[in-house]
Amino acid sequence: MKSFENFEYFTxxxxxxxxxxxxxxxxxxxxFGAKKVLIHYGGGSVTKSGLLDRVCASLxxxxxxxxxxxxxxxxxxxxxxxxxxxxxxxxxxxFILAVGGGSVIDSxxxxxxxxxxxxxxxxxxxxxxxxxACLPIGAILTIAxxxxxxxxxSVITNENGWLKRGYSNNLSRCKFAIMNPExxxxxxxYQTQSGCVDIMMHTLERYLNQSGNMEMTDGISExxxxxxxxxxxxxxxxxxxxxxxxxxxxxxxxxxxxxxGCGTDGGDWASHQLEHELGGMFDVxxxxxxxxxxxxxxxxxxxxxxxxxxxLAANVLMLTPTDDPTQNALAGIEAMEAYFHSVGMPTSIHxxxxxxxxxxxxxxxxxxxxxxxxxxxxxxxxDTEDIANIYRMAK
Amino acid sequence: MKSFENFEYFTxxxxxxxxxxxxxxxxxxxxFGAKKVLIHYGGGSVTKSGLLDRVCASLxxxxxxxxxxxxxxxxxxxxxxxxxxxxxxxxxxxFILAVGGGSVIDSxxxxxxxxxxxxxxxxxxxxxxxxxACLPIGAILTIAxxxxxxxxxSVITNENGWLKRGYSNNLSRCKFAIMNPExxxxxxxYQTQSGCVDIMMHTLERYLNQSGNMEMTDGISExxxxxxxxxxxxxxxxxxxxxxxxxxxxxxxxxxxxxxGCGTDGGDWASHQLEHELGGMFDVxxxxxxxxxxxxxxxxxxxxxxxxxxxLAANVLMLTPTDDPTQNALAGIEAMEAYFHSVGMPTSIHxxxxxxxxxxxxxxxxxxxxxxxxxxxxxxxxDTEDIANIYRMAK
Numbered sequence: 155m156k157s158f159e160n161f162e163y164f165t166x167x168x169x170x171x172x173x174x175x176x177x178x179x180x181x182x183x184x185x186f187g188a189k190k191v192l193i194h195y196g197g198g199s200v201t202k203s204g205l206l207d208r209v210c211a212s213l214x215x216x217x218x219x220x221x222x223x224x225x226x227x228x229x230x231x232x233x234x235x236x237x238x239x240x241x242x243x244x245x246x247x248x249f250i251l252a253v254g255g256g257s258v259i260d261s262x263x264x265x266x267x268x269x270x271x272x273x274x275x276x277x278x279x280x281x282x283x284x285x286x287a288c289l290p291i292g293a294i295l296t297i298a299x300x301x302x303x304x305x306x307x308s309v310i311t312n313e314n315g316w317l318k319r320g321y322s323n324n325l326s327r328c329k330f331a332i333m334n335p336e337x338x339x340x341x342x343x344y345q346t347q348s349g350c351v352d353i354m355m356h357t358l359e360r361y362l363n364q365s366g367n368m369e370m371t372d373g374i375s376e377x378x379x380x381x382x383x384x385x386x387x388x389x390x391x392x393x394x395x396x397x398x399x400x401x402x403x404x405x406x407x408x409x410x411x412x413x414x415g416c417g418t419d420g421g422d423w424a425s426h427q428l429e430h431e432l433g434g435m436f437d438v439x440x441x442x443x444x445x446x447x448x449x450x451x452x453x454x455x456x457x458x459x460x461x462x463x464x465x466l467a468a469n470v471l472m473l474t475p476t477d478d479p480t481q482n483a484l485a486g487i488e489a490m491e492a493y494f495h496s497v498g499m500p501t502s503i504h505x506x507x508x509x510x511x512x513x514x515x516x517x518x519x520x521x522x523x524x525x526x527x528x529x530x531x532x533x534x535x536x537d538t539e540d541i542a543n544i545y546r547m548a549k
Numbered sequence: 550m551k552s553f554e555n556f557e558y559f560t561x562x563x564x565x566x567x568x569x570x571x572x573x574x575x576x577x578x579x580x581f582g583a584k585k586v587l588i589h590y591g592g593g594s595v596t597k598s599g600l601l602d603r604v605c606a607s608l609x610x611x612x613x614x615x616x617x618x619x620x621x622x623x624x625x626x627x628x629x630x631x632x633x634x635x636x637x638x639x640x641x642x643x644f645i646l647a648v649g650g651g652s653v654i655d656s657x658x659x660x661x662x663x664x665x666x667x668x669x670x671x672x673x674x675x676x677x678x679x680x681x682a683c684l685p686i687g688a689i690l691t692i693a694x695x696x697x698x699x700x701x702x703s704v705i706t707n708e709n710g711w712l713k714r715g716y717s718n719n720l721s722r723c724k725f726a727i728m729n730p731e732x733x734x735x736x737x738x739y740q741t742q743s744g745c746v747d748i749m750m751h752t753l754e755r756y757l758n759q760s761g762n763m764e765m766t767d768g769i770s771e772x773x774x775x776x777x778x779x780x781x782x783x784x785x786x787x788x789x790x791x792x793x794x795x796x797x798x799x800x801x802x803x804x805x806x807x808x809x810g811c812g813t814d815g816g817d818w819a820s821h822q823l824e825h826e827l828g829g830m831f832d833v834x835x836x837x838x839x840x841x842x843x844x845x846x847x848x849x850x851x852x853x854x855x856x857x858x859x860x861l862a863a864n865v866l867m868l869t870p871t872d873d874p875t876q877n878a879l880a881g882i883e884a885m886e887a888y889f890h891s892v893g894m895p896t897s898i899h900x901x902x903x904x905x906x907x908x909x910x911x912x913x914x915x916x917x918x919x920x921x922x923x924x925x926x927x928x929x930x931x932d933t934e935d936i937a938n939i940y941r942m943a944k
Contacts, residue, residue, distance in 0.1 A: 158795055160567025165560055171811070172555025366792070369776045370799050377768025384764070397761070400553055404765050404811065416566070416799065 156366035158417035165411045167304045168330040171404065173396075175334040176294050179209055179251075180216030186290060186329050188249035190219045192242050194262045196226040196254045199340065200296060209253060209294065221245050226254065228440070229433050230261040232276060232312045239268035239275065242289065252293045252328075255349075256300020256440075259293050260308035263326040266291050279310055279319040288325040294332045297341060298403040299349030299441060301356055301410025303331035311434055317521070318434035320426075331407065335399035343390060347497045348441030350386035350402060354379055355444045356409040360421035362452075362462050364532050368417035375414045376469040378405050383470075386497055424531030425451050428544060431522045435514070438506050445499040446506050449491045450548035455534040456483050462533075463487065503548050515545045551761035553812035560806045562699045563725040566799065568791075570729040571689050574604055574646075575611030581685060581724050583644035586615040587637050589657045590648045591622065594735065595691060604648060604689065616640050621649065623835070624828050625656040627671060627707045634663035634670065637684065647688045647723075650744075651695020651835075654688050655703035658721040661686050674705055674714040683720040689727045692736060693798040694744030694836060696751055696805025698726035706829055712916070713829035715821075726802065730794035738785060742892045743836030745781035745797060749774055750839045751804040755816035757847075757857050759927050763812035770809045771864040773800050778865075781892055819926030820846050823939060826917045830909070833901050840894040841901050844886045845943035850929040851878050857928075858882065898943050910940045 170182070183191060191213060193206070200206045201224075213220050223238050242250070242265060252262035268275035270287035277283045293303045302308060307322040341349070361375045382405045385398040392398065408414065415421055428451060429443040438446075456463045460479045467473045467486025471493075475482050491501045500506050510518075519542035522530065529535040536544070565577070578586060586608060588601070595601045596619075608615050618633050637645070637660060647657035663670035665682035672678045688698040697703060702717040736744070756770045777800045780793040787793065803809070810816055823846060824838040833841075851858045855874045862868045862881025866888075870877050886896045895901050905913075914937035917925065924930040931939070 155792070157791060158567070160570065161564075163564040163566065166563075168561075169556075169558040171558065172553070175555065368792075368799065369779070369796055370773065370803065373772025373776060374769050377772060378765065381764045381768060396552060397550070397763075400812070401764055404763065408765065417795070 158366045158368050159419055161416050163412050163416055164324055165304055165327070165413075167328045167411070169304070169333060169407065170330060171333045173334060173336060175332045176205070176209065176337070178212070179294065179332065180212035180214070180218060182330060183213065183218060183249065183251065183292060184216050186249065186292070188218055188290070190221070190245060190247045191249045191251050192238065192245070192247040192265070193220050193222045193251050193253060194226065194238060194258055194265070195222070195224045195252075196258050197224070200253050203340065205294070205296070205337065206253060209251070221247060226258045226261045228257050229311045229318060229437055230257040232310055235261055235264040235268060235275060235310060238265035242269045248289065250289055250291045252291060253296065255295065255297025256302040259291070259302035259328070260300070260310060262291050262293075263288065263302070263308035264310050265289070266326055276312060278321045278323070279312070281321075285323050285325055288323070290329050291326065292330045292332075293328045294337070295403070296337045297345065297349055298338055298399070298406040299352040301353065301406050303328055303333070304407040304411035307410070309430070316434040318430040320430070333403055333407070335396055335403045338399050338403060339394045341393070343393065344442070344498065345439065346389050346393065347386060347499055348439040349406070350382050350441065350497070351445045351494065351499055352441035353382050353402065353406045353409045355425060355441070355448070357414040358448075359423050359426060360415040360418055361466065362459065362533050363418045363421050364459065365419035366417070371414060371416045371418065372465070374408075378409055378414060379470045381405055383493060390497060419532060422532045424455075424533070424536055427522055427530040428541065431518045432503065434521070435518065436506070436508055438508070442500055442506060445494045445501060446503050447544065447548045449487055449501050450544050452487045452490075454540070454544050454547060455531065456487065458534045503545070510545065510549050515542055515549070518545055553761045553763050554814050556811050558807050558811055559719055560699055560722070560808075562723045562806070564699070564728060564802065565725060566728045568729060568731060570727045571600070571604065571732070573607070574689065574727065575607035575609070575613060577725060578608065578613060578644065578646065578687060579611050581644065581687070583613055583685070585640060585642045586613055586644045586646050587633065587640075587642040587660070588615050588617045588646050588648060589621065589633060589653055589660070590617070590619045591650070591653050592619070595648050598735065600689070600691070600732065601648060604646070616642060621653045621656045623652050624706045624713060624832055625652040627705055630656055630659040630663060630670060630705060633660035637664045643684065645684055645686045647686060648691065650690065650692025651697040654686070654697035654723070655695070655705060657686050657688075658683065658697070658703035659705050660684070661721055671707060673716045673718075674707070676716075680718050680720055683718070685724050686721065687725045687727075688723045689732070690798070691732045692740065692744055693733055693794070693801040694747040696748065696801050698723055698728070699802040699806035702805070704825070711829040713825040715825070728798055728802070730791055730798050733794050733798060734789045736788070738788065739837070739893065740834065741784050741788065742781060742894055743834040744801070745777050745836065745892070746840045746889065746894055747836035748777050748797065748801045748804045750820060750836070750843070752809040753843075754818050754821060755810040755813055756861065757854065757928050758813045758816050759854065760814035761812070766809060766811045766813065767860070769803075773804055773809060774865045776800055778888060785892060814927060817927045819850075819928070819931055822917055822925040823936065826913045827898065829916070830913065831901070831903055833903070837895055837901060840889045840896060841898050842939065842943045844882055844896050845939050847882045847885075849935070849939050849942060850926065850931075851882065853929045898940070905940065905944050910937055910944070913940055
């Protein structure tokens with residue numbers, strides 16, 4: 155048996171979870187010493203729902219000045235980040251309040267780095283430099299998916315080349331995360347289900363690895379996956395089910411705050427890298443993109459870690475094991491794809507409405523391997539050719 | 550179905566987990582701005598093992614001054630806390646490094662409150678005042694049990710009346726916790742098993758409640774309980790098993806950092822209150838004291854929450870449910886007691902080597918109910934008479 159890896163676990167974000175959790179936002183943000191807040195948000199839903207007005211009123215009541223910047227899109231863009239950096243500098247904002255989902259929080263993190271460091275913020279996402287500071291950030295979460303409210307990571311798309319790149323640094327962890335499941339009631343089903351896949355994948359990426367595995371971590375991961383799958387199904391027909399929304403929302407944070415990786419080698423993350431290129435080129439919903447490639451990735455690599463795929467089949471898909479581990483592993487992959495279908499998620503790139511040409515596959519593979527300069531994945535290290543093969547399988 | 554309670558979750562402690570985790574203590578403590586550190590510890594084991602010398606050397610190498618205060622005993626005492634407060638003030642220590650188990654960390658927290666606030670520190674434990682600050686604290690853990698390294702709570706015994714009282718405040722949460730499972734190899738089996746019961750009870754107290762219960766929280770709690778029970782048994786015959794020590798150590802932190810209470814009403818805690826009085830009067834090992842009273846408490850109250858006790862029986866003790874929930878609940882309690890016995894833990898106060906007189910029972914019940922001014926517990930609210938009844942059952 156391989157022993158566990160040493161690990162660090164650091165989740166300083168204060169979570170305020172439940173009904174009306176956003177009510178005291180003004181008072182709360184004051185405890186962090188904020189004097190002028192950039193309220194950062196996405197599309198019209200936080201305006202239409204009245205949430206933005208309530209947040210502004212609460213800040214005013216607490217005597218805190220604010221400015222606003224909306225218009226963050228899914229797969230948030232570098233140009234908006236630059237706009238936010240300039241605005242914060244001009245207005246001397248000292249705190250960023252992200253009101254939205256992962257895209258908005260990720261954009262806020264990038265703005266936070268940009269304001270607190272000299273030079274181009276994109277350098278961090280290109281791994282050319284390490285950020286030495288970040289403006290403090292808080293979040294009011296309206297989409298359960300990315301886990302950015304408790305994670306140290308953010309993903310930004312540079313329109314110049316449509317490069318989607320992630321950067322992880324504990325400096326950007328939110329000071330607080332306000333999580334009211336009721337704020338997610340109005341999400342369309344496709345977004346809800348896509349979010350649930352994203353949540354599952356943050357744990358799956360860590361669960362499928364090449365390390366020793368703590369029973370504590372595996373048990374938490376398995377219960378998280380089962381809980382999300384069960385409650386995602388409930389939300390298909392009952393989107394205003396508070397308990398189901400709450401289970402999914404809390405699972406979303408726990409799935410990406412580091413808890414499900416404790417003692418592991420960090421996990422695989424190849425599916426995420428494969429999806430990042432798709433998302434950069436085609437602007438697909440992140441979770442749907444993950445569902446579209448996961449099964450092909452899994453079939454391509456599972457021989458290198460049959461025991462883990464078989465464990466997934468038994469403890470998450472609840473399949474009765476046979477004597478043949480290979481068959482068990484494959485049955486688990488099939489069952490996971492069947493689950494994705496059952497909640498309206500794709501299991502191929504074609505299902506996303508995209509028909510990839512061979513040229514596009516080669517472009518994706520080239521970008522995903524940073525021009526043949528890196529491999530991705532841990533279950534199996536995948537080079538440019540492997541990556542192209544998986545895109546072909548997932549086509 | 551009852552809905553979940555709103556909750557806050559705040560675990561800012563940076564965990565550094567694994568082999569040799571203590572090696573860089575000097576460098577680490579420097580990042581928290583410490584200039585003069587009080588190294589606080591218990592008995593001779595950290596001296597004998599050489600750990601204390603290594604810690605001192607690492608601090609010196611990092612250019613950090615320190616003073617030391619040892620002699621903390623299990624059920625740590627207020628007199629030692631006062632000694633630490635006076636020493637810190639005299640020497641102008643600005644950071645406390647606890648090297649030991651829960652008693653040492655609890656003592657460090659009390660010293661931290663005492664130094665940072667005027668007046669008598671015991672006021673906080675008597676709930677007469679609220680602390681407004683606490684000296685920063687870090688921990689090098691050598692006993693997996695209390696979970697104090699990630700919790701906001703501490704328990705101190707006032708020798709004047711032998712009152713054992715707890716106080717919880719986020720200000721005292723450790724800045725970091727260094728957790729090297731190898732440092733727990735030398736623990737005698739009785740202390741190891743007592744620690745494991747303590748870990749289990751921090752989750753059990755929260756699991757058995759009167760609230761709605763999140764599937765996420767229940768799943769994590771159940772996996773934690775199963776993992777501790779399995780690995781505690783391994784440690785009985787193989788105390789130097791790294792993986793088993795690691796599972797137990799990590800479970801110890803997760804069990805008391807708040808994770809296993811998310812969405813609940815906070816849990817019952819009557820068993821803890823019952824044990825606190827025993828511990829104050831007789832100085833028993835905390836976990837052993839909990840094991841001694843738990844079964845009697847459970848039999849006394851389980852009718853008020855048969856479904857939860859039955860769930861415990863099915864998902865933790867892994868008993869096949871019958872059609873009779875009462876029978877299932879009782880079978881679970883019996884199985885838990887059988888487990889305690891199997892690892893050499895007591896299931897009665899007599900097993901602790903204590904034969905309670907009726908007068909002692911009345912004294913314990915009076916102290917536990919704060920002189921008939923409070924009830925304890927949530928599964929059933931217990932008054933002085935109930936408390937005396939349970940001590941009699943547990944006798």
